[in-house]
Amino acid sequence: MATPEMKPLVACRLTVIGLGLMGGSLAGALRGHCREVVGVDRQPETLERALAAGLVQRASSDLKEAVGEADIVVLATPVRTIIALLGQIAPWLREGTLVMDLGSTKTAIVDAMATLPDHVEPLGGHPMCGKETSGINAADPELFRSRTFILSPLSRTSAAAVALGQELVCAAGASPLMVAPERQDYLVGTLSHLPYLLACALINTADRTTSADPLAWQIIAGGFRDTSRVAGSDVTMMVDILLTNREEVVKAARHCAEALAALTELVEAGDEAQLREVLNYIRDTRKEMYP
Amino acid sequence: MATPEMKPLVACRLTVIGLGLMGGSLAGALRGHCREVVGVDRQPETLERALAAGLVQRASSDLKEAVGEADIVVLATPVRTIIALLGQIAPWLREGTLVMDLGSTKTAIVDAMATLPDHVEPLGGHPMCGKETSGINAADPELFRSRTFILSPLSRTSAAAVALGQELVCAAGASPLMVAPERQDYLVGTLSHLPYLLACALINTADRTTSADPLAWQIIAGGFRDTSRVAGSDVTMMVDILLTNREEVVKAARHCAEALAALTELVEAGDEAQLREVLNYIRDTRKEMYP
Secondary structure (H helix, E strand, O other), rough: OOOOOOHHHHEEEEEEEEEEOOHHHHHHHHHOOOEEEEEEEEOOOHHHHHHOOOOEEEEEEEEEHHHHOOOEEEEEOHHHHHHHHHHHHHHHHOOOOOOEEEOOHHHHHHHHHOOOOOOOEEEEEOOOEEEEEEEHHHHHOOOOOOOEEEEEOOOOHHHHHHHHHHHHHHHHOOEEOOOOOOOOOOHHHHHHHHHHHHHHHHHHHHHHHHHOOOOOHHHHHHHHHHHHHHHHHOHHHHHHHHHOOOOHHHHHHHHHHHHHHHHHHHHHOOHHHHHHHHHHHHHHHHHOOOO | OOOOOOOOOHOOOOEEEEEOHHHHHHHHHHHOOEEEEEOOOOOOOHHHHHOOOOOOOOOEEOHHHHHHHEEEEEEEHHHHHHHHHHHHHHHHHOOOEEEEEEEOHHHHHHHHHHHOEEEEEEEEEOOOOOOOOOHHHHOOOOOOOOOOEEEEOOOOOHHHHOOHHHHHHHOOOOEEEEOHHHHHHHHHHHHHHHHHHHHHHHHHHHHHOHHHOOOOOHHOHHHHHHHHHHHHHHHHHHHHHHHHHHHHHHHHHHHHHHHHHHHHHHHOOOHHHHHHHHHHHHHHHHHHOOO
């Protein structure tokens, strides 16, 4: 098959499936950049809210129709729902439709995308942003502004389709970054999924110990709030992420448990010189990360 | 000795020793609430900066004089320096002087305060605020606004001295909370010192694994930034805190390592039902903490 021509973004009808925080935000960010932005959700109230907030131009509960008329389909549900939806929508997709997703793990999704019909253009996607709030009421068209937006093309994805995906990312205000699925899952396992587990472990620790003391609630300080923030993330989303990136998440968690144990031992031993050296190195490392 | 009369705050000369983030901020917060705010620091540039920024009314490098003329002395250095300073300033303190501190661990400091001469009024203090920045340039008179400020009186501390300490805390915009030293060290070990160790373990993990991939720097997301924020704290301050609250910190870290291991095992086993239940409980728990 010759490389197909793709329409420019402005001529495309975009269908976003799943109008939660991410889907609702992307729909809102792309309004005005596409011919039409159509939103699909199982919850009628969510569709109403998305329309009322001006995030979509049209709301639909007819998945088949909304997918069949689309030039671009973006799947914005939890990861395992994305995988199930890929199988469900496959027969309804027109020739040349760009099928993207916003899921946090890429290997499992891109593997499922490989089973789409040959006439479809699959492109994995993962915007590096989020909030501890979820749902359409938290949606914000500025969510992607200045953020990195990972794109994982399949070997079969045409250059024109990748270019259209990049145009979409840029229109949302983000910067596209091409990353192979396994590499993205490795990186994100440590940089995004591990912080979630640590935040959960911290909340769990306080809950099992200090929270029994009523004074604890009056003295929880800023450090605790920030370190535990992502423990407030949507659980259905996180369960899917953890279970579809299991191997990398477990490896990252084990690495971190070793690092915590090493620090704990230095404190316990009162090894001041070594403790100071390690903590200085860590502080400098973080300063390099966030200059 | 009968309960001594204490001057009201507005009639007191306040000497703050150590013009870093905390000391500089407290000095600035109390200007106008005291007869005079005097700052002491070993670094001449710090004194100059504190004067230029209007955080203190007078700067002194003469510790003996600044302490001897004070009605209230606040020690705002790292914890082990506070303990050393208590011994050093003891002979120079006038009758009835209120001696406070801003250190994050209280048992070791209050034990050292117990050795002060009988004519002095000791009162442990710990404002529950901070930043990952440090030094006089980060000082902010609004730092204490609406924060909890722990006070740990000794059994010998007079009611009048405690009342003056409370007046000082309120003048800085904070809310005083009376907590016994051991209880505060237990609570803060989990709620403040443990988050620091977790943030350090997270940075260490990324540094030893994903940071070798140049793409890692482009995809570090908001979750990683927040969870690791306190790893940027001042190392000299943190070493002192960890080593003077060693037992509680080690216990909290071990608790948290268990919680992390349990979560990791659920992910590894793919035990979806249990994982979902635990993560939902954790999410709800955090929502209770930060409604």
